[in-house]
Amino acid sequence: MRLYNTMTGKKEDFVPIQEGKVGIYACGVTVYDNCHIGHARSAIVFDVLRQYLKYRGFEVKFVKNFTDVDDKIINRANELGIPWNEVAKKYTEKYYEDMGRLGVEPADVEPKATEHIKEIIDIVKGLIEKGYAYEVDGNVYFEVSKFPEYGKLSKRDTKDMQAGARVEIDERKRNPLDFALWKASKPGEPSWESPWGPGRPGWHIECSAMSMKHLGETFDIHGGGADLIFPHHENELTQSEAFTGKPFVRYWMHNGFITVDKEKMSKSLGNFFTIEEILDKFDPEVVRFFLLQTHYRSPIEFSDEQLREAEASIDRYYVTLRRIEDFIKKAPDTEKSAGSEALEEMLSSFRTKFKEAMDDDLNTALAIGHIFELIREVNRFLDRRPSGQKAKTLVEETKNLLKETGSVLRLFGRTPEQWYRSLMKVKNIGLTEEEILALINERQEARKQKDWAKADSIREELDKKGIILEDKKDGTEWRVKVGG
RNA sequence: GGCGGCGUACCCAAGUGGCUAAGGGAGAGGUCUGCAAAACCUCGAUUCACCGGUUCAAAUCCGGUCGCCGCCUCCA
Numbered sequence: 001m002r003l004y005n006t007m008t009g010k011k012e013d014f015v016p017i018q019e020g021k022v023g024i025y026a027c028g029v030t031v032y033d034n035c036h037i038g039h040a041r042s043a044i045v046f047d048v049l050r051q052y053l054k055y056r057g058f059e060v061k062f063v064k065n066f067t068d069v070d071d072k073i074i075n076r077a078n079e080l081g082i083p084w085n086e087v088a089k090k091y092t093e094k095y096y097e098d099m100g101r102l103g104v105e106p107a108d109v110e111p112k113a114t115e116h117i118k119e120i121i122d123i124v125k126g127l128i129e130k131g132y133a134y135e136v137d138g139n140v141y142f143e144v145s146k147f148p149e150y151g152k153l154s155k156r157d158t159k160d161m162q163a164g165a166r167v168e169i170d171e172r173k174r175n176p177l178d179f180a181l182w183k184a185s186k187p188g189e190p191s192w193e194s195p196w197g198p199g200r201p202g203w204h205i206e207c208s209a210m211s212m213k214h215l216g217e218t219f220d221i222h223g224g225g226a227d228l229i230f231p232h233h234e235n236e237l238t239q240s241e242a243f244t245g246k247p248f249v250r251y252w253m254h255n256g257f258i259t260v261d262k263e264k265m266s267k268s269l270g271n272f273f274t275i276e277e278i279l280d281k282f283d284p285e286v287v288r289f290f291l292l293q294t295h296y297r298s299p300i301e302f303s304d305e306q307l308r309e310a311e312a313s314i315d316r317y318y319v320t321l322r323r324i325e326d327f328i329k330k331a332p333d334t335e336k337s338a339g340s341e342a343l344e345e346m347l348s349s350f351r352t353k354f355k356e357a358m359d360d361d362l363n364t365a366l367a368i369g370h371i372f373e374l375i376r377e378v379n380r381f382l383d384r385r386p387s388g389q390k391a392k393t394l395v396e397e398t399k400n401l402l403k404e405t406g407s408v409l410r411l412f413g414r415t416p417e418q419w420y421r422s423l424m425k426v427k428n429i430g431l432t433e434e435e436i437l438a439l440i441n442e443r444q445e446a447r448k449q450k451d452w453a454k455a456d457s458i459r460e461e462l463d464k465k466g467i468i469l470e471d472k473k474d475g476t477e478w479r480v481k482v483g484g
Numbered sequence: 485g486g487c488g489g490c491g492u493a494c495c496c497a498a499g500u501g502g503c504u505a506a507g508g509g510a511g512a513g514g515u516c517u518g519c520a521a522a523a524c525c526u527c528g529a530u531u532c533a534c535c536g537g538u539u540c541a542a543a544u545c546c547g548g549u550c551g552c553c554g555c556c557u558c559c560a
Contacts, residue, residue: 009488029560042560072558154555160486161556203558225560226489232559255560256489262552266559293508294497299490299553306496309509316508319522357498366498369507376507376524383516383524452518459520470521479521483509 001056001359003221004297006229006252007153011361014251016220022058023215024050025249026107027207027224027232030067031091032076035098036272037287037302038225038258038265044288045255045296045362046223047104048409052358055408063214064107065207066092068114069190069200084190085114098275101284103410109214113206117192120201120209123243124181124194132242136172138184138197144177147238153252154230179235181205204235208243211236217244226254226297227264255296265302273302283422285411286311292364292409312483313372314412314419317402319479320375322416324399327382328392330474335388343381347397350374354405364409371405371412374398416479423480429466436467440476443469 001014016022026046029039043064050062067073068088077084096106113120124140127133132146144150150158158177170176180202185191191198201209211219217240224233233252240248257264260271278287281304290310294300350370357366378398381391406412414422421433439458446454459469466481 027560030558036560038560040560045560070558155487156556157486227555227559230555231557257554257560259553264554264559268559297489298497301496303496305509309496312510313508316522323523363498366506369498372507379523380525447518450518456519463520468521471517471519472522477521 002361003251003253004361006254007249009155012251016058017218017250020057020059022053022060022221023219024053024060024062024221024223025207025211025215025219026062026064026222027228028064028066028110029091029095030070030072031088031095032070032072033091033267034274034276035095036258036265036267036274037278037291038272040099040102040104040275040287041258041291041296041300042223042225042255043099043104044102044291046253048292048364049221049223049253049362050105050107051408051410052362056355061109061215062107063109063111063211065210066095066110066112067206068092068112070113070203074189088114098279101279102275102288103284103413105410111210111214113201113210114190116206116209116213117201119213120205121182121192121194123205123209123212123239126243127181127239130242132239133181134174135196138182138199139172139180140182140196140202141173141178142181142235142239142242143174144179144238145175147242149241150177150238151234153237154234156230179204179231181239204232205239207232207236208240208248212240212244217246217248219249221251221253222249223253223255226256229254256299258302259299260302262301278307281426282307282311283314283419283426285314285414285419288409289314289368289411292411293368295365296362308483315479315482316372317375317412318414318416318419320379321399321402321412322477323382324378324395325416327395328399331392332387333389335390336386337388338381338384338386338391340381340386340391340394343377343394343398346374346377347394347401350401351405354408358408367405367409371402374402420478420480423482427466427480429480431462431465431467436462436478440469440478444476 002011003014004011024046026042029035046064050060053060066088069084073084073087077087080087124133127142128135128140133140133142144158151161161177182194182196182199182205183202184197184199190200192200211222222233237248259265263269263271265272286307290307291300293310353370354367357363357370360366378395381394402412439462443455443458446458462469462478463481467478468481470477470479
């Protein structure tokens with residue numbers, strides 16, 4: 001398996017520290033507001049990485065943190081007039097709700113900054129003792145000039161940065177690039193006792209403390225959004241390696257941004273869409289598919305149109321799945337071979353192709369492409385009207401492979417019925433299943449009498465409400481119109 | 485200014501030295517159907533922003549030009 005490593009700028013063979021085991025740390029969110037689709041992308045990308053490594057037989061320990069004390073949380077608490085820890089609690093719960101809907105599983109360990117104050121203080125103390133950090137008025141700063149490799153992850157030179165520094169000048173720092181490890185608290189702010197007086201952790205130290213505690217001083221993979229490379233991950237790496245004297249992380253992985261009108265989606269620009277509002281209009285699987293359709297490092301332009309196309313793609317899957325299940329249930333037992341070579345060939349190479357795609361830096365876009373090739377092939381096969389046990393076995397095998405690979409992506413896991421029920425909600429179809437079935441029955445009667453005008457008017461009526469009818473040999477099936 | 489990325493059909497998108505440039509959506513024609521829908525078939529980039537170069541061979545490597553974006557400040 002090869003993974004793109006931000007540190008080296010190349011795809012590298014993935015070799016874990018301990019054979020068969022992988023430790024992953026992904027930066028979660030600061031819980032001060034609702035999550036937007038960009039947060040969803042990051043969560044989904046690393047969820048898929050985790051699932052795929054498990055699929056590949058690795059024993060995975062996945063750690064994802066919550067930043068639950070921070071300036072933003074404090075500001076938000078003041079805005080809302082509630083205690084800071086309630087802000088954190090509220091948005092942590094919201095995170096679980098949103099991500100759960102998107103099929104993101106909780107990590108194996110989900111540490112919070114406030115639960116690791118002791119570990120944080122120990123590291124800060126250690127850094128002062130080793131001469132990497134200094135204290136001023138209850139604040140502790142990391143002295144960047146003491147760490148010659150500073151900038152190695154984000155590929156920047158401290159000289160260039162100083163030249164163009166627009167950093168707010170903090171008189172207490174020896175150098176504008178120095179960053180806070182510990183911040184003295186003002187009255188009324190959250191604070192913990194420390195050797196430097198009451199205070200709270202700085203911006204980056206929590207991730208060092210939590211990752212090292214749960215994964216060890218050197219671990220395999222560290223992930224997050226590309227905007228965390230600098231300064232967050234650079235600083236995290238610096239303080240961690242200064243503290244332990246060991247390499248911190250073997251593979252750094254960063255996902256690309258979601259853009260709107262080509263611009264990065266962000267809180268400050270106000271051009272963001274929350275997960276909640278998108279899920280009012282689209283099924284969660286659509287959102288997940290939309291995000292995995294593009295390689296994780298590329299930017300994705302957000303648009304309703306693209307989401308509708310993703311919806312149409314997933315519908316193609318469920319239409320085929322229904323056809324597959326129908327065939328398995330109803331096909332006659334009389335053996336009729338019908339040119340199964342192409343399908344058999346594809347079945348035998350499919351799993352390998354899927355793995356090759358995913359092994360190549362988690363190329364979910366290509367993997368999904370392979371899935372749709374198999375979908376086309378099984379449709380071709382079914383179009384030839386085969387029957388008998390051998391055909392059923394092949395189709396069954398196709399179904400299993402689609403489910404197996406889909407489940408790695410946490411896609412395609414429902415029944416067609418569940419899919420259409422969800423679409424009915426999301427699209428506000430003003431009909432119940434019972435009403436639809438009643439109209440179908442009425443139409444069947446008309447069809448028996450060859451009253452085509454009436455049959456067609458019922459079809460039209462349902463079509464207007466977003467329900468499509470499909471006449472089959474043994475009855476009429478309905479589904480929700482998509483893509484429109 | 486420094487560093488990095490991107491530009492592939494109408495739209496999205498994979499492909500980074502060599503078989504027919506994946507896949508999805510939209511469109512046109514066809515098969516099937518009472519009519520439809522779905523599915524399938526055919527059509528659709530002799531071409532990968534542009535210009536040079538390397539090579540037997542380039543969308544893929546090198547140089548340049550144009551355009552777009554990101555990071556350098558909290559940010560997934």
